[in-house]
Amino acid sequence: MKYTETVLTFQCGAVSLVGTIAAPEAASHTGVLVVVGGPQYRVGSHRQFVLLSRALAVAGYAVMRFDYRGMGDSGGEICGFEHVTEDIAAAIRGFREACPQLDQVVLWGLCDAASASLLYWDTTHDPLIKGLVLLNPWVRTEAGLAKTHLKHYYGQRLFQADFWRKVLTGKLGIGRAIGGLIGSVRNARQQQNEAALSNTSSFQNRMLRGLKAFPGQVLLLLSGNDYTAKEFLEISRTDPTWASCLKQANIVQTEIAEADHTFSSAEWRMQVENVTMQWLDARVRT
Numbered sequence: 024m025k026y027t028e029t030v031l032t033f034q035c036g037a038v039s040l041v042g043t044i045a046a047p048e049a050a051s052h053t054g055v056l057v058v059v060g061g062p063q064y065r066v067g068s069h070r071q072f073v074l075l076s077r078a079l080a081v082a083g084y085a086v087m088r089f090d091y092r093g094m095g096d097s098g099g100e101i102c103g104f105e106h107v108t109e110d111i112a113a114a115i116r117g118f119r120e121a122c123p124q125l126d127q128v129v130l131w132g133l134c135d136a137a138s139a140s141l142l143y144w145d146t147t148h149d150p151l152i153k154g155l156v157l158l159n160p161w162v163r164t165e166a167g168l169a170k171t172h173l174k175h176y177y178g179q180r181l182f183q184a185d186f187w188r189k190v191l192t193g194k195l196g197i198g199r200a201i202g203g204l205i206g207s208v209r210n211a212r213q214q215q216n217e218a219a220l221s222n223t224s225s226f227q228n229r230m231l232r233g234l235k236a237f238p239g240q241v242l243l244l245l246s247g248n249d250y251t252a253k254e255f256l257e258i259s260r261t262d263p264t265w266a267s268c269l270k271q272a273n274i275v276q277t278e279i280a281e282a283d284h285t286f287s288s289a290e291w292r293m294q295v296e297n298v299t300m301q302w303l304d305a306r307v308r309t
Contacts, residue, residue: 024047024048024049024080024081024082024083025047025048026045026046026047026048026077026080026081027045027046027048028043028044028045028046028076028077028080029043029044029046029121030042030043030044031043031044031117031121033113033114033116033117033120034113034117035092035099035109035110035113036109036113038092038097038098038099039097039098040089040090040091040092040097040098040099040110040113040114040117041065041089041090041095041096041097042065042087042088042089042090042114042117042118043065043076043087043088043089044085044086044087044118044121044122045076045077045079045080045085045086045087046080046085046086046121046122047080047081047082047083047084047085049083050124051083051084051085051122051124051125052124052125052126052127052309053084053085053125053127053128053129053153053303053307053308053309054084054085054086054087054118054119054122054125054127054128054129055076055079055084055085055086055087055128055129055131055156055303056086056087056088056089056111056114056115056118056128056129056130056131057072057075057076057086057087057088057089057131057132058107058111058130058131058132058136058137058139058140058143059072059088059089059090059091059094059095059132059136060104060132060133060134060135060136060137060139060161061134061135061136062094063094064090064094064095064096065088065089065090065095067088067133068285068287069285069286069287069292071133071285071286071292071295072088073088074292074296075131075292075295075296075299076088078296078300079296079299079300079303082300082303082304083308084303084308085118085122085125087114087117087118087121089110089114089117091107091110092107092110104135104136104138104139104142104161105138105139105142105226107139107143108139108142108143108146108147111130111139111140111143112143112147112149115128115149115151119151126151126309127151127152127153127154127307127309128151128152128153129152129153129154129155129156129303129307130143130144130152130154130155130156131156131158131299132156132157132158133158133159133285134158134159134160134161134251134284135161137155137156137157137158137159137160137161138160138161138162138226138230140155140157141155141157141160141229141230141233141234141237142226142229142230142233144233144237145229145230145232145233145236148236152237152239153239153240153307154239154240154241154242154303154306154307155237155239155240155241155242156241156242156244156299156302157241157242157243157244158244158245158246158286158295159244159245159246159249159251159252159255159284160230160243160251160255161251162227162230162254162255162258163251163254227258231264231265231268234268234274235268235271237273238273239273239307240273240275240302240306240307241271241273241274241275242275242277242298242299242302242306243269243274243275243276243277244276244277244278244279244295244298244299245276245277245278245279246278246279246282246283246284246286246291247278247279247280247281247282248280248281248282248283249282249283249284250284251284252278252284275302275306277298279291279294279295279298282294
């Protein structure tokens with residue numbers, strides 16, 4: 024299917040934001056809004072968002088990717104992922120004004136953009152949002168990072184010949200190696216105790232609340248070779264509330280086994296595109 028690509032400006036309060044829409048030749052009732060994560064703009068790492076938008080447009084979906092305040096071509100000051108609800112709301116308005124046939128929107132986000140998407144819905148309960156695509160959601164705490172580092176770094180290192188070769192040849196002092204292991208254990212326990220005292224307004228708890236209450240469809244897509252994804256898996260396995268939430272029938276979870284955090288190879292990028300399209304066709308398209 025042919026598509027057109029246009030750049031638009033829209034307002035977020037007094038600030039002008041910039042976005043790019045890839046729209047199929049035939050009118051699409053389902054739009055995908057790519058929410059940008061991290062300190063980057065609407066092109067994405069390895070041009071991921073450009074390529075994703077064009078692939079989805081060819082498949083019949085209108086797609087908009089945009090720059091937050093203070094990022095890329097947009098004006099204003101940077102707000103951080105916990106404070107971009109107004110940016111996302113403004114982007115949805117601009118998207119629908121440019122594509123008035125849209126009657127439902129899917130938010131697609133990687134890393135803290137996945138977190139921002141959940142925070143947006145938790146804050147607004149926007150009825151236009153019919154789906155969420157969450158890639159490697161950011162749930163980092165000091166406790167979670169320490170536990171993940173302990174389990175996936177030290178756990179693997181203890182079974183690597185290179186680790187013991189360095190210990191036995193004196194290139195890696197046994198005291199330093201064991202001290203690092205013990206320090207990580209202590210840090211994980213200390214941070215876990217501190218996290219238990221945190222209040223319910225933490226962004227992780229708001230994400231969980233939003234995910235539990237969301238009535239639409241959710242695609243959770245994780246990289247197999249990424250600490251952010253491993254941190255999410257750790258909390259989903261050890262926290263009973265998260266574990267229960269992820270068993271909901273509206274949530275589909277899948278993994279790209281060898282992929283890194285940003286799905287940097289062409290093969291991994293195409294897998295993301297295909298999984299997203301198949302999920303949209305099966306669960307969201309009207």
